[in-house]
Amino acid sequence: MTASPAPLSAVFPAESLRAIGRDLLVALGAPDGHARVVADSLVAANLRGVDSHGIQMLSTYIQQLRAGGINVPASGHVEREDGVCLRYNGENGLGQVVSDRCTDHAIRIARALGVAVVVANHSNHFGAGAWWGEKLAREGFIAIVMSNACPAVAPWQGRTPILGTNPLCVAVPGAGGRGKWMLDMATTTVALGKLVHASNLNQPTIPREWGFLDADGEPTSDTAAAQRGKPTPTGGYKGTALATMIEILCAGLSGGAMTTELPVYRTGGDPLGISHSFIAIDPKRFLPPGEFEARMDRLAGLVKASEPALGYDEVLVAGELEWRREAERLRSGIPVPVKLWNRLGEIAAELGVSVPEPIGRV
Numbered sequence: 505m506t507a508s509p510a511p512l513s514a515v516f517p518a519e520s521l522r523a524i525g526r527d528l529l530v531a532l533g534a535p536d537g538h539a540r541v542v543a544d545s546l547v548a549a550n551l552r553g554v555d556s557h558g559i560q561m562l563s564t565y566i567q568q569l570r571a572g573g574i575n576v577p578a579s580g581h582v583e584r585e586d587g588v589c590l591r592y593n594g595e596n597g598l599g600q601v602v603s604d605r606c607t608d609h610a611i612r613i614a615r616a617l618g619v620a621v622v623v624a625n626h627s628n629h630f631g632a633g634a635w636w637g638e639k640l641a642r643e644g645f646i647a648i649v650m651s652n653a654c655p656a657v658a659p660w661q662g663r664t665p666i667l668g669t670n671p672l673c674v675a676v677p678g679a680g681g682r683g684k685w686m687l688d689m690a691t692t693t694v695a696l697g698k699l700v701h702a703s704n705l706n707q708p709t710i711p712r713e714w715g716f717l718d719a720d721g722e723p724t725s726d727t728a729a730a731q732r733g734k735p736t737p738t739g740g741y742k743g744t745a746l747a748t749m750i751e752i753l754c755a756g757l758s759g760g761a762m763t764t765e766l767p768v769y770r771t772g773g774d775p776l777g778i779s780h781s782f783i784a785i786d787p788k789r790f791l792p793p794g795e796f797e798a799r800m801d802r803l804a805g806l807v808k809a810s811e812p813a814l815g816y817d818e819v820l821v822a823g824e825l826e827w828r829r830e831a832e833r834l835r836s837g838i839p840v841p842v843k844l845w846n847r848l849g850e851i852a853a854e855l856g857v858s859v860p861e862p863i864g865r866v
């Protein structure tokens with residue numbers, strides 16, 4: 505009889521992960537409200553199946569916090585407001601806290617004036633763009649959310665990593681308050697965190713389509729080799745152009761650090777100086793109330809009506825996979841790689857934080 509393989513992940517209900525996330529951050533000096541918004545947004549990414557930006561990020565934030573790299577109690581302040589335009593200084597606070605304040609400002613301004621363009625400088629990693637995009641879309645706005653990130657990606661035809669994996673999220677409201685289309689993507693072929701997740705699951709290989717290069721610049725599907733190498737821009741030069749556009753609309757417009765003016769490492773004591781951009785557009789300023797949402801439902805239907813290609817059962821719209829995964833993980837829990845869980849457990853023990861018991865193992 506052969507022994508069954510050791511489980512790779514422990515499964516937890518979302519609330520258990522939110523609780524340990526909050527407790528760890530509070531133990532590290534974060535005010536309760538700050539800890540809550542960080543933990544809630546990370547676990548929301550796990551629920552949506554975006555494990556690259558779930559509680560995996562917590563261990564990175566904790567290293568940064570312990571190195572003194574984040575001004576933990578800060579919430580930032582408005583530097584300038586002029587009509588629909590607002591520039592926010594994050595004061596090196598937690599990226600989620602800064603983004604929460606900025607999206608509140610975007611909602612206030614777009615309600616009053618139809619559009620809001622809120623940019624932030626001196627911030628930190630804000631997690632998955634979807635949390636902020638969905639917050640604006642729930643309020644009835646078309647949301648465009650972007651962030652720059654520490655340099656990790658060489659531009660197309662280049663060798664030196666100068667650009668971040670700069671995420672772009674576009675979320676639109678659908679009828680009945682439900683999201684209908686939500687793009688949330690890195691401007692690299694996949695987010696760097698997917699590689700970290702594969703490593704946490706001890707997967708020796710990754711799909712070649714993830715587009716990672718080894719240290720010599722050769723395409724690789726070897727997890728360890730990819731970790732020594734770098735990701736590639738999505739769609740070649742178009743990915744570089746998109747990442748640069750994001751750099752312009754975040755750092756360029758906010759007066760923040762651009763490309764290599766940001767530090768390479770996210771876990772040290774140097775402030776990251778990340779910039780974000782939150783754009784909210786009120787469709788009711790263009791069309792009668794409800795018409796845009798109905799049109800989005802129709803648009804999604806038109807896309808889904810396309811006949812599936814060979815090897816596929818259906819055509820998907822952006823956001824669909826994640827909404828399905830969310831429904832499933834709300835029922836059955838969130839799998840957390842044992843390797844990551846052990847690391848968080850060690851930190852919890854050092855900080856005197858209690859850890860929840862898993863409800864299963866897979």
Ligand SMILES: NC(=O)c1ccc[n+]([C@@H]2O[C@H](COP(=O)([O-])OP(=O)(O)OC[C@H]3O[C@@H](n4cnc5c(N)ncnc54)[C@H](O)[C@@H]3O)[C@@H](O)[C@H]2O)c1
Nearest residue numbers: 631632633653669671686687688689690694695820822823
């Ligand atoms: N804060 C940061 O610095 C930072 C940097 C990079 C990425 N991120 C985050 O990383 C996360 C993951 O990014 P990613 O690029 O790896 O995501 P991904 O490649 O898994 O998905 C990107 C988008 O494509 C859509 N999609 C996936 N499969 C599809 C299909 N078959 N048909 C139609 N649409 C489909 C998804 O719904 C999603 O909107 C995002 O939440 C992003 O915000 C954050």
